[in-house]
Amino acid sequence: MPNFTQRLTAVDVHAEGEPGRVITAGMPDIPAGTMLEKMLWLEANADHIRLQMLREPRGYPGLCCNALVPSDNPAADAGFIIMEQTEYPPMSGSNTICVVTALLETGILPMVEPVTTLTLEAPAGLIEVRADCANGKVTKVHFANVPVFAMHLDAQIDVPELGSVTVDIVWGGMFFVIADADALGISLDPSNGAQITRATEMIRAASAEQLPVTHPLHAEITGPTIGQLSGAPTMPAASRRNAVTVATGTLDWDRPETWGGALDRCPCGTGTSAKMAALYARGLLAPGDVFVHQGPLGTTFEGRIVAETTVGDYAAIVPEISGQGWITGMGDYLLDDTDPFPEGYTIGDIWA
Numbered sequence: 001m002p003n004f005t006q007r008l009t010a011v012d013v014h015a016e017g018e019p020g021r022v023i024t025a026g027m028p029d030i031p032a033g034t035m036l037e038k039m040l041w042l043e044a045n046a047d048h049i050r051l052q053m054l055r056e057p058r059g060y061p062g063l064c065c066n067a068l069v070p071s072d073n074p075a076a077d078a079g080f081i082i083m084e085q086t087e088y089p090p091m092s093g094s095n096t097i098c099v100v101t102a103l104l105e106t107g108i109l110p111m112v113e114p115v116t117t118l119t120l121e122a123p124a125g126l127i128e129v130r131a132d133c134a135n136g137k138v139t140k141v142h143f144a145n146v147p148v149f150a151m152h153l154d155a156q157i158d159v160p161e162l163g164s165v166t167v168d169i170v171w172g173g174m175f176f177v178i179a180d181a182d183a184l185g186i187s188l189d190p191s192n193g194a195q196i197t198r199a200t201e202m203i204r205a206a207s208a209e210q211l212p213v214t215h216p217l218h219a220e221i222t223g224p225t226i227g228q229l230s231g232a233p234t235m236p237a238a239s240r241r242n243a244v245t246v247a248t249g250t251l252d253w254d255r256p257e258t259w260g261g262a263l264d265r266c267p268c269g270t271g272t273s274a275k276m277a278a279l280y281a282r283g284l285l286a287p288g289d290v291f292v293h294q295g296p297l298g299t300t301f302e303g304r305i306v307a308e309t310t311v312g313d314y315a316a317i318v319p320e321i322s323g324q325g326w327i328t329g330m331g332d333y334l335l336d337d338t339d340p341f342p343e344g345y346t347i348g349d350i351w352a
Helices: 035-045 047-054 093-105 190-210 269-281
Strands: 004-015 018-025 064-069 078-083 115-122 125-134 137-144 149-159 163-171 175-180 226-231 240-247 261-263 290-294 300-311 314-323 325-336
Touching: 004 047, 004 093, 018 047, 018 093, 035 047, 035 064, 035 078, 047 064, 047 078, 047 325, 064 093, 078 093, 093 115, 093 125, 093 137, 093 269, 093 314, 093 325, 149 190, 149 269, 149 314, 163 190, 163 269, 175 190, 175 269, 190 226, 190 240, 190 261, 226 269, 240 269, 269 290, 269 300, 269 314
Parallel strands: 018 064, 078 115, 175 226, 240 290
Antiparallel strands: 004 018, 004 325, 064 078, 115 125, 125 137, 137 314, 149 163, 163 175, 226 240, 240 261, 290 300, 300 314
16 A cells, blocks of 8 residues: 555535535644634645645646634634635635535534524634525525625726726625626637636736735735626526636736636625625615626526625625535545655646
8 A cells, every 4th residue: 555645535516516625634733713814824834735636636727625624713613714726715605605515415514404504714704604405405505705895996907908997806705806898898608718717817917916905904815816707697587797717827927828717617606795895885786685696607696785884994795695515526635655746736738
């Protein structure tokens, strides 16, 4: 038998199409603290786990990962840290849905039918969850996101190839830059993924240089780190259509081959929250309104405002996001001490 220096047990889940692997065992001991502090410790001391799980041969560009981590907050039933290709997001809606699905359907936490309520601690804070359950299956996850708010509306940035672009910079649990796909003449059909991801990554990088932002309560959270194109829906029940691009590498303006990323396969929970915050700031969305966000695959997240609040000097809302997850696999991910690629690898044929 080979010598395995690491064994991570995980459940593979997708939320309305977006894959979010959930590590259930094998994580290192992380010092006590808030989930944000634990996330920062993991990033500084054990980032090889993120790299192993998300890069080839164990991962692929569109994959996200979550680590179940004990919470030191007595109000939380469980904690989790989110890992993506280039960052540790403080919050993610699709990953929250994947985590809840894994926790309840594998019996890590008890499932109560017809509704299970629980509180999770994400790096962004406590997340209240209500899960509809039937016959051992989580049929819908509803979670109240952290308060979200717009920092810039209709700001102008200069983007190579695109010229002057009008954008919103919004906190949705991550800092998003949002641009209008229709104004840019970009189709949001998933077959147009190469143009979508290229343009969105260029807009994100330009906005990070020209409109950098810092969370008013957490100086260690900066951005924007993720981009979204928004357009008119193609489904009768949808309010808007979106495409979120997850960075898969570091954009280098001198190397056009790095101007790309991977499409978020689902409507994106934090992206939906961010779009709702921008609409609220414009007076176009009010408490009680239902906001249905259409993703690239035609799946949807449903959002509604459950509270109005403030974050620092910013008017904010608490959005509730609803969607469903499905388990697709379970297994152990191993590291042989003779493996020449202990942190995985990326190759330029499919990785930006």
